[in-house]
Every structure is written in C-alpha cells, then in structure tokens.
Amino acid sequence: MTGYYGEHSKVWVSVDCIIFGFDHGKLELLIGRRQMDPGRGEWSLYGGFVSPEETLEEAASRVLLSLTGLKKVYMRQVGAFSAVDRDPGERVISVAFCALINVKDYDDTLRKEYGLEWVDVQTLPPLYSDHNEMVKQAIGLLRRRIATEPLYFNLLPDLFTLTQLQHVYEAILGEEIDKRNFRKRVKTMHFIEQTSLVDKQTSKRGAQLYRFNKRNLGSSSSFKL
C-alpha cells in the first residue's frame, strides 16, 4: 500500500453472470434463489465479489466454473451497473457478464446442488435488484452481435441439425425465419460443414448433422446470417 489514492473511497465490486442456454426450443437463463442477505430467497443471477488479485473476467469465470463446472465458455462483458442504491445492503458496483453454454455439457447435479433453475427468457420472474435490466441488456448485446459473430455454436452440441440451428437463431432474434431462406444462407457459410451423420431423435425421416469448423471462419468475409 503506497497510498497514492488514499483520499478517495473504495467500493465493493462484484460480477453477475447471465448464463444462457438453449433447450426446449427456447433461450433459457440459469437463475437461483439468492442465498444471502439482503434479498435472501429472491430470484437472482449468480455473482460474486471481485478479489484484489483477479480481473473482472477472472472473477466471472470463477463464478461460472463453480456453478457449471465449465471452463473456456463464451463470455462477454455486458456493462457496469452502479446505481447508488442498487444493492439494498451496501454500495456495490456490479459488472454483468453474459455466457453462452451448451446445456448438454452441463452437469445437472450441480444445478440441483445450487438450487438453480432454467427459465425461459420470455417469461422471467422479477429478479433481485437490477438483474432484470442486466438480462435485457445482455439480450440486446446478443442480438446485435449475432449478425457479425457466430455465437450460436456455443449454445449447441458439436453436431447439430439445421433445424436446431435455426431455432437458436429465432430464439435470440425473437422472430421467425423462413426455412428455405435460412438454409440457403447457411450453404454460403463455409464454416458450417455437413457431416455424413444423421440424427433420428426428432424425426422419422432423420436429419443431417452439421458441424462448426473454425478453420473456415476467415474465408467468409462477413457472416450476416
């Protein structure tokens, strides 16, 4: 402690994780009942305080790892939230992060252990503090980014059908897409590769499985899908 900034006050800084998954054809969010005061028992995002020897990104990854067991997850900073009374107990500034995970990779026993639930983003209950606003901004961020970044793969298993991909797309955009136009555009995206495998889970006829190939990403100058 060299005391450069001693005349100024410090504040608590936390991170909150907005964890999106795709299941039941919907975009879903992982939330839980808050385990501490103030606000104990309210629906809430999961978060944690930032310690002196970690970055915000590290803190968010730490929280995410503890909740889901997952590392190397797609994650983006949504923004800092700082209303003076946003936390009813103390002055806490929180930085929201959104993460996209593949629900199938996620160990459901961890979910139960923490008492977490997947809820449809369309029918979110009121959340603790400003967490609803955080979610709203996170969805806005996804919508803006999906046109220029292949986000969707993070929400799907390694192999997926075009129908699944389309549903992810529709869930994020919040609107329906024409199947034929969608498939036409996918054909032009060389980082989406057809495999010879067929999925027969959801249809009698069976659907071709596709795969994301990162190596072909550069070759598509712009993916607007």
Place this chain on the structure above:
Amino acid sequence: MTGYYGEHSKVWVSVDCIIFGFDHGKLELLIGRRQMDPGRGEWSLYGGFVSPEETLEEAASRVLLSLTGLKKVYMRQVGAFSAVDRDPGERVISVAFCALINVKDYDDTLRKEYGLEWVDVQTLPPLYSDHNEMVKQAIGLLRRRIATEPLYFNLLPDLFTLTQLQHVYEAILGEEIDKRNFRKRVKTMHFIEQTSLVDKQTSKRGAQLYRFNKRNLGSSSSFKL
C-alpha cells in the same frame, strides 16, 4: 455500515473519459498530461474516482463538466477495465466512457487551463496504462453504433453542411464514401432537414445548411446511413 459484505475487499473504482470531437476534417481526441503520480506527465485520458454517492455515469459527467463546461453530452459506457496491474500504483478498476462533443461549443480557455490537447485519433501517442485499448474499443463502439443511431449530430454544430456530415461519417468509419450515394441516403432520412440558410465559409459557391430534427426520428423505421 451494516456489514453485509465485510469479509470481501473493496477496490478503487474510477472512470475515464474518451472525449471525441470533430475538427480539421478529422476525428480528434482530448487528452492531457497526467497531473498525478503514478505516471505523472504521461499522455492520458482524463478520469476521476467514483465517490460513494454517485453512479459511474454521474462521475463521468462530473469529470466531463469540469473539463469542458458541457452538460447533457452524448455519452456511452465502453466497458470496465480491470487488469490487476493496470494502474502501476494501486489496484484500480476503471470504467471507460466515451463522449461526443461539438468542438465549437467547447471553451478553449478551459482546454489551456488543463493543458489539454486535441489529437487526431489516427496518430495517437502512447497513453498511460491501458488507455490506448480503451480508445480502440470506443472507436469500435462508435463504428458499430453509427449504423443504428444518429451519433454524428453530437459532433457537429446545430447547422451543418452535407459535406461536413459526410466528413464526420468518413472519420468514424475510417473510409471514404461516394458523395452522390451519401446524399441520396440523406434525402431519405427525414430527421435531417434542409434549411434556407447558406454557408459560405468553405466555398465560393456556398453550401446549403441542414439541421437535425429529433421529432422526425421515429418516422424513419431504421436509419442505416
């Protein structure tokens, strides 16, 4: 102090202001020599610590007001920067804000008082700490937002010529635009109104002056300009 979060540590939180202006046909940035240790004398963005009774946005507005005398400035949060050693003195998390101001509204005596300089964003010197990265992200934000938000008016006087508007556009995008195509698109944007006034500063022939009309914003479903 109710002591809810006593077991966690607090950190200093600051804001840094990335102040863009448009002059000499370029996008310019207002920077100064750092007045305090550590880093005294290095080129730097201007910032300030967040006090317990203000939000980040309020802190950024306070800094901006003190530097420029301007209130009600267009301002957006760029993001939080939190590398543990980003500040050589102490652990400080900083939230960057970018602001767009009209250079003509700005009192140049204040600039001299603080020892600030306008520098072309294309030829920025190395800045203190991670400030170059903040600027880079801010420019990225402007480029993404300019397609969906009429940012440019914040950089121009109330009355402006189409050539000026085009130059702002080119400065933000970093590429040249065809004059005829540009003017065609402007004609479809009903929130840009022609006035009967003529500016003769820059040409012998004179150029029509235009004005931004907020009331017509809604009527244009999407401004893609």
Place this chain on the structure above:
DNA sequence: CCAAAAGTGTTCCGTCTACACCCATGG
C-alpha cells in the same frame, strides 16, 4: 477566367423476401 467546392441521376448487380410442395419413415 479559373480554381475550388457544391450539387446532381442512372444503371447494374447482388441480396433479401415471399412463397408451397414433395420426401422419408416409424408407428
């Protein structure tokens, strides 16, 4: 009279959109 900036239309091409029917198969 000429330099310097303002102003103006058309054509082409590629992209997005709207739209409806056949296919394969398990039960």
Place this chain on the structure above:
DNA sequence: CCATGGGTGTAGACGGAACACTTTTGG
C-alpha cells in the same frame, strides 16, 4: 397409411455500389 418433421427453387423487389459532369462565384 398417415402424421411428423426434413428438405428443396424461383421470381420479384429492393438497396447498395459504381461512376462523371455541371454549377457557382470569389479572387
């Protein structure tokens, strides 16, 4: 055999990109 989801093509509209010359006037 039929219900269910998978898969396919075309035509018209629209928007963006390329492109060059005329106008005005102060000096």
